[in-house]
Amino acid sequence: MSLLLSPELTELRGRVRAFMDEHVLAAEPAIVAEDARGERATLAALRARARAAGLWTPHLPAAWGGLGLGVMGMCALFREMGRTPVGPSVFNCDAPDQGNMDLLLLAGDDAQQERYLRPLVSAEVTSAFCMTEPAPGAGADPSNLRTAATPEGAGWRLSGHKWYATGAVDASFLIVVARTSEDRRQGATLFLVEREQEGVELVREIPTFAEPLLAHREAELRFHDVRLGPEAVLGGVGQGFALAQQRLIPARLTHCMRWLGLADRALELCRDYVSRRESFGKTLAKHERVQDLIYRSAAKIHAGNLMTLHCASLLEQGDAGAAKPYASLAKEQVANALCDVLDDAIQMHGGLGYSDDLPFARWYRYARAARIADGPDEVHRWVVARAFLEGELDLLV
């Protein structure tokens, strides 16, 4: 196992960093302000630049216009793109579309890939993944799944209630997890559903702790007897839980990569400020308590980075089973590292940090979801503890 990036990846990472520094970081306020007005001019211009630079959807295989990076390659690039929450969208690598592209590649047949994946790759459309339901339905425990599809003729009739479907407000299609039998392991199936299809109700955009931004808008949906043909099944009847897992493990890791980028940038901004700001006769950087804050953040980012790289190396070898507890370890670590680093960044910047003159407060509101979405902290801790207790978690890798 090597955690080091190849020379090619190191070069590519340098290109993405330069692109971010030159074009994207400074554009964040404009993209945020335009998005609040329902406009996308700055984002569209940057997307055109990213395409021209050969950096569009780099996670995809070359046949789909990407760079065929593999998981370690994604790690190298996504950390750079994540240095602002708007970065991944510039390269068409943001959640949930990136994970949905990977799922369509994995499980879609030719017709499904032409109909759904192709326009997603070119960003003509967006998508959403609908698993979570309000209580008593599926949440941290997916076995509570209530949305159901029952056979009707050659096809299906879908009914249910979903919420927290990120991006579903604007999405053109949805990947819906629905119960198709009572089997514990094979009781769920994935369905491709057009968002505008008859019977699909957008109940509301859920107001949340963080301001909506680009795809990060949370939708509540109801499905009222939605009629689906057999071609709507993605990856086989009964494969829903297995495929959702296959989507979720790498998706958790790509979240970690983006979050590490944001945490690292926040700490860089702290370095600039504490090196300049004088207090009690010396710069903040010379106060030991401030050094302690810097140390805490540096250690958390580095630990999360190593966990992410290690898990990425397992996924790269195709060992998703072995990777599962390590993905939980990384996800819990990096989600908490991001929240802690941003909280400390606010502290180190004092009143300026608390103000909206700097992005930390907005980033913190965005980051707080990391400890809940894609499985809450407690469930990941449980997965890790269980794997360790069963002798399936080797810590001294």
Ligand SMILES: Cc1cc2nc3c(=O)[nH]c(=O)nc-3n(C[C@H](O)[C@H](O)[C@H](O)COP(=O)(O)OP(=O)(O)OC[C@H]3O[C@@H](n4cnc5c(N)ncnc54)[C@H](O)[C@@H]3O)c2cc1C
């Ligand atoms: C911003 C955001 C975006 C999201 N995007 C999507 C999306 O695109 N698609 C989608 O399907 N879902 C999405 N989700 C939903 C997310 O995956 C769920 O919120 C998460 O899995 C937890 O489920 P729940 O909210 O129903 O919490 P519940 O299941 O009600 O759990 C509540 C709390 O109970 C505790 N808890 C639960 N189980 C255990 C346990 N075993 N041990 C100890 N404590 C436990 C945890 O503290 C947990 O936070 C999103 C959520 C957020 C916040």
